[in-house]
Amino acid sequence: MDLIDHLRVLAARVTNARALIQTEEATKTAMVMPFIQILGYNVFDPLEVTPELVADVGTKKGEKVDYAILRQGRPIMLFECKKAGADLNINHAGQLFRYFHVTEARFGVLTNGLVYKFFSDLEQPNKMDDKPFFEFDLLDFKERDVEELKKFAKCAFDLDTILATANEMKYTRAIQSLLAVWMNAPSEDFVRLVSADLLGSRRFTPAVRDQFTTITKRAFERLVGEKINERLKGAMSPETVTVADSSATPDQPVQALSEEEERITTSLEELEGFYVVRSIVRELVPTKRVAIRDAQSYCAVLLDDNNRKPICRLRFNNTDKLRLGLFSEAKEEEVVPLETVDHIYEHADRLKRTVQSYLERTTP
Template structure:
C-alpha cells in the first residue's frame, strides 16, 4: 500500500504541474488519464486490459458511438470510462456512458473524468441503470494521496465487481449518515434532544416545553463529548464547569420557502396545467444535454420538448393525463430500440409509446433521447419534398 500511495502522490503532483497544458481531450487522455490507469495496474499499452474507443456489439448503438475506454479483467469488460478535457466542468450526466452502461449487463462500474477529478458510478438504485449520482468522487486538486486509498479498490489485481458494489453501497450510506449526523450536531433540534433524553432514561415527561428547557444542556453535552474525543489519550481528566444558562432571545420564525416545483396553470387557458412531473422531466433532460437549445411547450393534450423552439422538432411528447403517464419519442421505436428500452426496465406499448411512471425513469432511455436530439439537429430530416 505504501508503494501505491507514493505513486499516487507523484501522479497528483504531475496533474497539478502539467494539467493546465492539457488543452484538448486527447492530450488529457495521454498525459493524465492513462498514467493513472497504469498505476492501477491497467497497462494502457495492453489491449487485453485497456481498450480505447470501445464499440459495443449490442443492438441500439450506432457504429459512431463509442466509449473512450473499456477496462478488462480476465477477458471481460468490467468498467467504462468517458474522458473530458482538463478544463471541462464535470457533470453527473454522460448520455453515451449511460447508454453503454445500461445496455452492457456485465459492466456495473462507470467513470467520468477530466484527469483531475474522477466520478465513479454504479447501479445501486435500479439494476442495469447507471445511478444519477456517483458513489465516489476523487479530486486530485483537493485530496492528498493518503486520503485516496479507496482507489486501491480499482486496481487490476484487486478488481472484484461484488466487492466494489459493496464498497459503493457502504460509501453511499456512510455519506448519507454523515450528512444527517452533522446536521443533527449543528442544529440540535428537538427530535435529537428527545432521542438523547430517551437514551439517557430521563424520568420526565418529554413534552415540547421540557425539551426546549434541556436543549441548551444537550448542546453543551455534545460539544463536550466531541472535545473529549478530540483530546482522547491525554492524561488529565476533563473538568466540567457549570455555566449559567443565559436566557435565549425570542426567535422570530421565518417562513419556510419551498423551492419544490408546483403545478403552473397557463394564464390564458386554465386547461393547460404544467405539472411538477413535467417540470422535473424538463429539468432532467436539460441537465443531460446542457449544450442543446431545448425549450418546453405544454398543451391540453401533451407536454413536449422542442429543439430550437421549432414545433416540428420535438424530442418527445409526454402525456400525464392517463392512468399511467406515457412518452412518445420522435424517432421510431424499432426492434433494436425496443430491446434497449426493455433491458432498461421500461414497458413499451405496441404503438411505440413508453410507460414513464416517474420522471426520473427517463434516465433509462438516455440513449433514445440522444437519438432524438441527433434527429432533430439534422436539417435533412425536415426538408420539404417538392412535387415534380
C-alpha cells in the first residue's frame, strides 16, 4: 500500500470521527500517532518514538514535548500537538522552540492532527525559524505534497537531502502566497512592472494605474482558467471516480446515466474499501489500472476502468451491514459479509486470482 493510499485511508477515518475528537489526548491517539506510524516509525517502540520527551531548558524543569522520533538514540524530529482544529500559530510552539534549542533534532512539527507544519533552523543555526518551510494538510493534499512528505519517512529520511531542498520549499511557498495576493489585488509596484514594456513612453498616471490593475487581474484569471482547462482535459483517467449504470452486468456496456444516478456520491467507506483493494492487487498491476465506479446499489472496483473486468463490488450502502461482492472466473458474483472495511484483506487471495485471470486472458 503506497504512502498516499495510507494517507487517504487515514483522512477518511479522521473525517468520520472528527466530531468525536474533542481533546488533545484524543487527537494524539486518533490522528497524530497513526500519521507517525504511516511514516514508518513504530509508535509502540520507545527507542524509535518517545512520547513526552523530557529535557530541562534553563530554569524550566520537567517540560515535555509530545513526541520525539529517534534515530540511533538521538532525536531527529519533534512533534508538538494541539487538539484537533486548534489554531496553529507560532505562539503555540513555545515548547517546540525550547526543545529544538537543547536537542539535536533539526526538524520540529507543530500539528493539530489535521495540519502538520514542519520547521527547521534555516535562518539561524540551532534556532527554530518563525515560519514553517513545509505544511501538510491531511484533508487537502496533492501528490506533490506527498512526495515532499516522503522525505520524512523512516525508509527515506536523509538530513542533508531534506535541508538541501527546505530553503527552496520555503521560498516557493512564500512566492506562491505572494502571487495569490497579487492575483486578487495586484499591488501598484507589480502593475507598474508588468505594464512597463507595454506603456513605452507613456506616463504611469493614476488613470493608467487603475486601467492596468484591472487588466492585470483579468490576465491572471484567464491564465489560471486556461491552466485549469488543460488539466481538466486530461483528468479522465482510471483514478477518476465515475458513476456506473447500476443495472449493467459485467458483460454489458454502461448505459446512459439517469438524473438520479448523476446524484450518486461515493461514501468515505467506499473510498477506503477501494484503496484497500488497490493495495492488495498492486503487486500484480500498477495502481493506476485499478478504477472505481459508483452505482445505486454497489460501488464497482474495475481493472482498466472496464466494466467487463470487475475485481469486486463494494456493497456498503447499508452501513450497518457491509458486504463484498467477489467474482468467479465465470464472472458470477458471490456476496460475503464484512465486519469492517479492513476485513477485505481476508479475501486478498481471491481478489488477486480474479485480477490474474484477466491478465492471463490478455497475455499472447
